[in-house]
Amino acid sequence: MQKQGSLNVERIREDFPILKRKLAGGKPLVYLDNAATTQKPLAVINAIHDYYMNYNSNIHRAVHQLAEEATLAFEKTREKVAKFINARSTEEIIFTRNATEAINLVAYSWGRANVQKDDRIIISEMEHHSNIVPWQILCNEKGARLEYIGVDDDGYLKMQEYRNYLNSGNAKLVSVTHMSNVLGTVVPVNEIIKMAHEKGIPVLIDGAQSVPHMKVDVQNMDCDFMAFSAHKMLGPTGVGILYVKKDILEKMPPFIGGGDMIKEVHKYETRYNDLPFRFEGGTPNIADVIGFTAALDYLDNIGMDKVREHEIELTRYAIDRIETVKGVTLYGPRKMEDRGGVVSFNIGDIHPHDLATIMNDRGVAIRSGHHCAQVLMERLDVAATSRASFYIYNTKDEVDTFIGALDEARRLFKI
């Protein structure tokens, strides 16, 4: 395996035990489903193991040594997260279960307090269900309207439609993805946020597909809310992050009531805890939050610019090769600067689930289906697509295996 571009992929692969395993029939694993979840380096697995072996304890309350060590490690992750996305302070970082819960927190807390009848919430046709359904629920409850920025045939947002929605009055919130999990489109969030702020409208950015793959700076971007998930960036499952600008967070009512989010509880009233703890009711996912530190360190050591560079190189190679395969329809922008490491496609009349089965027999793990983006599937007028998505440990050799499997599928289906 050659050294590829700016990353020493061969060395990186050594850090991921799962990449050494063999699948049924002795096939090596070619893991191309990174937009769903990434694999974990040994450092992350060890950090979780170390916590349970050596300092397992609840956090924030007890005064014994284990609790102090656990609290320290847990809060260290919060500091790393704040630094990773360049938040002003740790008060702006809330841990949730996943990005979905982070968006729901905003919908239930900020949304219920601020959205009224006939207000508009602006999202887009390329959103993941996690950035659609919470707003549908809120709009139904409040009698507000959900507006969709359309997607053009090249996979870009229709900015004129967005402008029209902003100008139409009653717009209360904009909530869009930074990178489409299907098309790979990198959305011009800076421009979107600037336009909304000119009208005094706050913006939530779904960073689930961007924060793991490129340098994201929340101060530079100036978003008001951002949601993302640890498990899509080498971290454990069960840890989501919500970033909220402090001045907005201070005015938000609590989301989940219970332990840890309070200062004092009396029979009929409660004084809530300081930020960010006010939004973290109950014992959190301590072990996995602590494990996430190791993931952030790992990515920091590589450098997010290099991660992005590697993925652009791999995606360009994959698209160049896949375009030569007969019967393939590719989705999403063709300019590499405008897209992330996600390649969605269809081939002839092979249903994506059949293709994924054929790929699986050759050790290649791809995703097939609607990718939790059925609104976009309707827009593209397809029931489903197949999707290959890359990360730091993927190689051009693996892309070649994937293309080979695609040719096999063509042969089986006689396309």
Next chain:
Amino acid sequence: MSDDIYREIILDHYRNPRNKGKLPEADVSIHDSNPLCGDEIDMHLKVDGDKIKDIKFEGRGCAISQASASMLTEMVMGKPLTSIKDLSKDDILENIGLTSLGPARIKCALLSLKVLKMGMVRYYADRDPESAKKLHEDSKGL
């Protein structure tokens, strides 16, 4: 192995489905989908006495789900409606020649039978609620 799954007969039923389309004079029509895959099947039944006089399906999805539906319509055409309750998972897998499907894809193969059983129960629910209840119990376990 997928080479065994995507044999000529499966591809034939996928690309040239039998008994596919609408059935305007249907006595019962029923729809279901597989949220995992997004496979969709509609079954339309015309019943004469206790016999399936005509059956048509509509649907979209993977080759396994669509070929399985096509083959199932051929299998039950002209048979007594209540005989559907005795059809098992293994009957379907044998019928389509895919006895070694993995758990992720087995639901694709069985969706059409599930819809057909729902249709049978629905048909009797409107006419004979007591026997519908019994058929519902008997046809569980898919």
